[in-house]
Amino acid sequence: MNNEACGTVRELIPDFVGGRLAATDVGVVERHVPDCAECAAELALARVVLASRLAPPPQLLERLLRSVESVRTQPARTWWGISAAAIAALALGIGISSDPAAQIPVDVPGYAYEVEEGDIWLSDDGLVAGAPLFDGLSDDALLQLLDELSGGSA
Amino acid sequence: MSVRDEERLGGDPSDLELVHAGRSGDDSALGELVKRHHAAAYRVAVSLVNEDDVAQDVVQDAFIKAFRALGGFRGDASFRTWLLTITANEARGALRRSSRRKETALEDAGPVQSEAMGPAQAAVVSQEAGRARAMLERLPEKQRLSVSLRIEEGLSFKEIGEVIGSSEGAARVNYFHGIRRLRELME
DSSP states (O other), X not given: OOHHHHHHHHHXXXXXXXXXXXXXXXXXXXXXGGGOHHHHHHHHHHHHHHHTOEEOOHHHHHHHHHHXXXXXXXXXXXXXHHHHHHHHHHHHHTTOOSOHHHXXXXXXXXXXXXXXXXXXXXXXXXXXXEOOOOTTOOHHXXXXXXXXXXTTOO | OBOOTTSOOTTOOOHHXXXXXXXXXXXXXXXXXXXXXXXXXXXXXXXXXXXXHHHHHHHHHHHHHHHHTGGGOOSSSOHXXXXXXXXXXXXXXHHHHHTOOOOOOOTTOEEOOXXXXXXXXXXXXXXXXXXXXXXXXXXXXXXXXXXXXXXXXXXXXXXXXXXXXXXXXXXXXXXXXXXXXXXXXXX
C-alpha cells in the first residue's frame, strides 16, 4: 500500500466505475488496484453502489415533458414585468410627455394606473410590487431616471 | 481528468446551448434537458424523501422552478448542478411539509447497470446491490448524498458542495467518511 498512490486512485475510482475517466487515468487505476487490497475493496464497493443506482419510473419522463408545456402556457411574472409596472406608474405620475404606447411594454397591468407613489400591493403571483418613492433621490438620480424614461432625450 | 456528460461529442448541443434555446422559446430544448437530467434529479429526490410518488412530485416541481427561472441562470454552475440543487431544496421542503419519512416504496424503480462486466462479476455485484442500497439509506444525509452524487452522477466535490450546501472540502470529507462507513456496514 502506497499512501500517495492510494490517495490518487481513490479520487479516481468513482469516475473509473462510471466510465468517465480519460484513458491515461484508467491506466493509473488498472495498474495500482491488483497490488492494493484496500483500493481493490473500495473499487468493488463503488461498483456495487453504482449497480444499485435506481432508474426512474418509466412514466416520469412523459409526465415531466407534459409539465414543460405548462411552463410555457402559464408564464410566471418576472422581475422586469414588475419593474415595468412600477416604471409605468412612475412615468404617468410625473407626466412624461413622450408617447407611452411606444415606451411601455404591453404586459403592464391595469392596476398600475391607480396606485399612488409609495403604495405597495401584492401581485397575482404573490410578489410585493409597488410604485417607487422619490424621497431621498438626488437631483442627479432624478435626472437620470427622467432620461431613461424618456428614451434618452431629456 | 473525467469526461463530463455535458461535454457532448458528435454535435449534440451542450446543456448551456439548450438553456439558451429554451430561453428563446424552444420547447424541444427544454425537453432535451429533461431527458438528460431527470434520472439524476429523481435519484437525488428519492435519496432525500425515500418515497417514489413524493420524489416524482419533487422532480416535477424542481424542473418547473428551474425552467421558470431560466432567465436568471448565469451559467456559473453547470445546469445539472443547478437543477440538482433545486431538486435537493424541493425535497427538503417536501420533507418539512410531511414531517415524516416513510419506508421505501419504490416498486416501479429498479437498479440500472452501467459498467461493462463479465457475467460472474455482474452476478456478484447485482447480488450485493440491493444490500448496498439499504446500507446507503443508513448513512447521514450529507454522506449519503455525497457518495451517491460522486459515484452515481459523477459530480465533482465542488459541485457536490453546491448541492448539499457545504464547501468543496466538506463534501470531500463527507464522501470519504460515507465510503468508510459503507464498507463497515457491508462487511
